[in-house]
Amino acid sequence: MTKINSEDVRKVAKLARLDLPEDLIETYTIQLEEILGYVAQLEKVDTTNVEPTTRAVEVTNVLREDVVKFTEVREELIDLAPNREGDFFRVPKILSE
Amino acid sequence: MAIAEWRQKLQSGEVSSLELVNDQLKRIKLVDKSLHAYLQLEEDNARSVAKKIDEARSSGIDLPPLAGVPFAIKDNLCTKGVRTTCSSKMLENFIPPYESTVTKRLWNSGAVLIGKTNLDEFAMGSSTETSAFGATSNPWDLSRVPGGSSGGSAAAVASGLCMAALGSDTGGSIRQPASFCGVVGLKPTYGRVSRWGLVAFASSLDQVGPFTTNVRDAAEVLQVISGPDPLDSTCLDEPVPNFSEFLNDSIKGIRIGLIKECFNQEGISTEVKDSVLKAANQFKSLGAELVDVSCPRFNDGIATYYVIAPSEASANLARYDGVKYGFRAEDDESLTQMTSLTRANAFGSEVQRRILIGTYALSAGYFDAYYKKAQQVRTLISQDFLKCFKKVDLLLTPTSPTTAFKAGSHDNDPLSMYLSDLLTIPANLAGLPAISLPCGFDNLGLPIGLQLIGNVLGEQRLLQAAYQYEQAANVMKNCPEGNSIPR
Numbered sequence: 341m342t343k344i345n346s347e348d349v350r351k352v353a354k355l356a357r358l359d360l361p362e363d364l365i366e367t368y369t370i371q372l373e374e375i376l377g378y379v380a381q382l383e384k385v386d387t388t389n390v391e392p393t394t395r396a397v398e399v400t401n402v403l404r405e406d407v408v409k410f411t412e413v414r415e416e417l418i419d420l421a422p423n424r425e426g427d428f429f430r431v432p433k434i435l436s437e
Numbered sequence: 438m439a440i441a442e443w444r445q446k447l448q449s450g451e452v453s454s455l456e457l458v459n460d461q462l463k464r465i466k467l468v469d470k471s472l473h474a475y476l477q478l479e480e481d482n483a484r485s486v487a488k489k490i491d492e493a494r495s496s497g498i499d500l501p502p503l504a505g506v507p508f509a510i511k512d513n514l515c516t517k518g519v520r521t522t523c524s525s526k527m528l529e530n531f532i533p534p535y536e537s538t539v540t541k542r543l544w545n546s547g548a549v550l551i552g553k554t555n556l557d558e559f560a561m562g563s564s565t566e567t568s569a570f571g572a573t574s575n576p577w578d579l580s581r582v583p584g585g586s587s588g589g590s591a592a593a594v595a596s597g598l599c600m601a602a603l604g605s606d607t608g609g610s611i612r613q614p615a616s617f618c619g620v621v622g623l624k625p626t627y628g629r630v631s632r633w634g635l636v637a638f639a640s641s642l643d644q645v646g647p648f649t650t651n652v653r654d655a656a657e658v659l660q661v662i663s664g665p666d667p668l669d670s671t672c673l674d675e676p677v678p679n680f681s682e683f684l685n686d687s688i689k690g691i692r693i694g695l696i697k698e699c700f701n702q703e704g705i706s707t708e709v710k711d712s713v714l715k716a717a718n719q720f721k722s723l724g725a726e727l728v729d730v731s732c733p734r735f736n737d738g739i740a741t742y743y744v745i746a747p748s749e750a751s752a753n754l755a756r757y758d759g760v761k762y763g764f765r766a767e768d769d770e771s772l773t774q775m776t777s778l779t780r781a782n783a784f785g786s787e788v789q790r791r792i793l794i795g796t797y798a799l800s801a802g803y804f805d806a807y808y809k810k811a812q813q814v815r816t817l818i819s820q821d822f823l824k825c826f827k828k829v830d831l832l833l834t835p836t837s838p839t840t841a842f843k844a845g846s847h848d849n850d851p852l853s854m855y856l857s858d859l860l861t862i863p864a865n866l867a868g869l870p871a872i873s874l875p876c877g878f879d880n881l882g883l884p885i886g887l888q889l890i891g892n893v894l895g896e897q898r899l900l901q902a903a904y905q906y907e908q909a910a911n912v913m914k915n916c917p918e919g920n921s922i923p924r
Contacts (some may be wrong), residue, residue, distance in 0.1 A: 349793065356751060356796040357758070358789055359777035368793055374852050375794060379740045382810050385817065392812030393819060395641055395671070396627040396868025397893055402670040416534035422765035429760050434772045 343401045440506055440600060440654045447494065447505050449912040454487035454494075454505035454549070461507045461551055465598050473573050474583075474593040476512050478552040484506065485606045486549045497741050503661060504547030509593040509602035512553040513560055514645070515634040516540055519550070524568035527556045527763045537634020538669065539603060539662045546661045546752075551599050554589030558785045560610055562586050563857050564847065567625055567787040572844060575617060577883050581841040584614030587648070591618040596646045600647040601658050602842060607639050608742050609836075609861025611646045612873035616836035616886025619875045619913070621903070622648050623655045626894050627868030628673035630659075631666035639749035642742075649768050651905040652874060656680040659896065667727050670759045678897050684904040689724030691902060693717070693831035693889075704731070705838040712836045712877035712885045719910050720833070720902070721733040733819040737814050738862040743855060744798050744811035745866070751795025754788070790851060819867040826892045831902055834860050836873040836886035860888060872897045872903050875912045 346369045353360050353368075360368070423430040438446075446452045461482055469475055490505045495551040512515060513523045513885040515533035522528045536544075544550070565588025566575040573588045575581040575598040587604030591614035592600050596898040606624035615622025616823040623646045630645045637643065647658035660680050666672045695717060700710060721727050759765035759779030766778035784792070798807035825832060838859055849856035864871040869890050887906075891899035 344797075348797070352793050352797045352800065354777075355800060357755075357773070357777045357780050358784075358792065364786075364789075368790060370792060371790060371851055373796070375743060375790075375855070376797070378852055378855075379743055379807070379811075381740050382737060382744070383806075383864070385734065385737060385810075385814050387810060387813035387817070390813040390816050390907075392485040392809055393815040393866075394812065396819070396866065397673065399628065399671060399673065402674070404667060405901070407644045413534040417762075420531070420534070420762035422759060422763070431760055431772050432769045432775045435564050 344369060344376060438600065439651055440503065442598065443506060444504070444636045448500065450494070450604070453482060454490040457505060458487040458507060458549060458551070461599065468480055468596055469598060471574060471579055472576060472592050472596060473571055474554055474589045474596070474598055475509065475552040476522060476524065476555050476570055476589070477520060479550050481686055483549050483551050487737065490547060501545070501547035502657065503543060506548045506601060507551045508543055508548045509551055509554045509590055509598045509599035510540055511556050511587050511590050511602070511604045513579055513605060513636040514540055514557060514603060515636070516550065516553065519553065521553065521636070522570070523559045524556045524570055525783065525785065525788070526569045527757050529569070533634070535634065538631035538666045540634070542662050543603070544773040554587070554593055554602060556589055557586035558788050559636065559750070560605055560607060561750070561787045561791055563609070563854050564842070564844070565589060565611060565614070566844060569784055569785055574844070575841045577619065578841065578881070580843055581584045581883070582617065582844050584617035584837070584841065586610040588614045590648045591615055591620055591622065594618070594620045596876060601654055603645055603662070604648055605635055605643055605645050606865065607642045607746060608726050610866050611648065612861050612871060612886070612888060613837050613858065615648060615873040616884065617841040619656050620648055620650055621652055621882030622646065622874065623659060623872045623875045624864065624868045624870060625659060625663065625896060626673070628671055629870065629894065629896065630662050631669040631672045633666055633668035638754040639746040640753060641749060642746060643866075652683060652900060652907045653681065655872070656684060656900045675894060677914050680896055680900055683890065683897055683901040685773050686901060687724060688720070688902050688905045691725045691831065691898070692728050692829040693720050694728050694730035694825050694832045695726045695833055695901070696735060696825075697729055697731045698733065699834045702736065702859065704859065705835060706840070708837060708879045709835045709837070709885050713833065713887050716876040716906065716910065717833055718800060720906060723905055723909055725902070730825045730829060730832070732825060732863070733812060734817045734821050736859070738818060738866060739855060739859055741811045741814045741818065741866060742858070742862045743794065744807045745815065747791040747795035748798050748808050749795070750797065751792045754792055756785070763870070788850070815866050818863055822863070822867045822869060830898055832890040834888045834890070836860060836888040840879045840883035840885055841880070869893060870899055872899055874903050874907060876910065877912060878916070
């Protein structure tokens with residue numbers, strides 16, 4: 341596992357949609373370095389031929405009848421939007437010129 | 438007062454439900470200024486539900502099992518029409534249009550919502566200090582933390598500000614605060630209880646469970662909230678047994694395993710270790726057989742968890758984009774810019790840190806080294822437990838390596854805080870049920886908790902052993918003088 345620098349954190353912050361100020365990037369770099377350094381102990385564990393766990397307790401396919409149901413909270417759900425216009429969510433422009 | 442005792446008083450007409458609610462609210466106003474267990478109270482709702490229960494009682498209608506029991510609910514469980522904040526600026530004004538399955542089941546059983554309790558922001562933390570709305574104090578010593586992330590629920594139960602509470606447990610968030618506050622906290626088997634309406638943190642680990650003052654109450658609450666739910670496909674389609682059925686039965690012959698690796702840990706305080714070993718002897722005198730067992734990968738739990746939980750969190754928290762609900766930063770530049778500012782402004786630092794760790798671990802080139810590796814070690818941890826449960830019925834450990842720590846003692850050092858979850862995390866990784874209950878006090882008079890871990894769906898036996906120990910040890914009766922818990 342590699343060392344973390346502020347460039348990595350800046351890149352990850354961008355992927356995670358976090359517009360962080362430079363001083364926070366520096367703080368998080370130090371902390372991530374320490375945390376991922378601790379996590380690196382997993383490297384020493386032999387996991388050859390070990391299946392990864394995807395769920396703690398195994399469940400089989402959960403099926404139900406495909407029945408149309410009316411969702412009664414539609415209006416309330418749309419109304420939670422910070423910027424609503426009619427039945428739409430209003431957002432800033434998506435494409436740049 | 439235990440739930441059964443209350444039920445008797447209510448049915449005999451000795452006390453009315455409204456009187457109890459009024460008493461609770463009065464007490465909250467007196468005590469909670471110094472604790473800050475509650476984020477908000479539901480006074481009007483509580484009184485009107487209580488009145489209905491009293492009317493039903495006087496007209497001779499059969500009362501449901503939790504009739505009139507005042508409940509506190511961790512503020513990451515959606516309550517219809519009642520603000521649900523996750524202690525985050527992101528959801529400061531979020532009013533869910535639907536009810537979580539667990540709370541719906543409580544209200545259908547007659548329970549009364551008193552208020553919503555404080556937590557670490559989005560349940561990320563072990564001290565309730567990362568709440569955007571201020572920390573909660575430990576009722577035993579106000580300068581100490583109540584544990585976390587369900588610290589508000591634990592503190593509320595411990596100081597008599599409700600009769601029982603719900604919390605959620607992803608890596609110990611019910612058991613560790615229960616231990617710090619001297620109450621009972623139960624994390625059920627993964628899938629025993631529906632997660633519908635629980636704000637998602639790490640979906641493969643999250644589980645809802647009760648906080649109570651005693652084991653019998655924990656069984657009663659679990660009874661009501663358990664069982665399959667068509668709205669949560671990870672909720673197991675398994676029959677729900679009667680959790681109180683065997684409480685009074687002797688535990689003679691039950692095999693209890695002591696995990697070598699967790700008693701050898703240097704981070705565990707001597708007082709905590711001694712207290713839990715003393716409890717082990719108590720189990721022995723009740724007829725249980727003590728067996729030394731080994732879980733070689735137990736101590737890799739934290740490293741495994743701090744890959745898996747942040748990875749799942751980074752995906753789950755991607756939904757907070759400033760578009761559909763929650764906080765939105767003012768920015769007309771572009772959609773991406775608005776979302777990035779929204780998340781930078783409304784998430785606190787612990788949440789941001791975990792999103793960064795998770796995004797990093799899942800990003801191209803690192804996925805196999807971190808996420809896949811952690812999932813493989815998770816398999817090994819589960820296999821260790823499976824092997825143990827061939828030899829024993831239950832496992833016994835301390836719940837937390839120490840008693841409640843001072844507020845602020847882990848500031849700016851997130852890793853040291855993470856390490857305090859050493860003993861609780863493995864049960865989440867393996868999906869096992871586990872309970873914390875008081876087993877003694879340290880020299881400062883702070884409660885110490887023991888943890889019992891059961892096999893998958895083994896809640897009945899877990900509760901039986903916990904109950905038998907509780908009755909025999911009578912720990913709370915030896916509660917030190919002069920603690921600040923205003924009972």
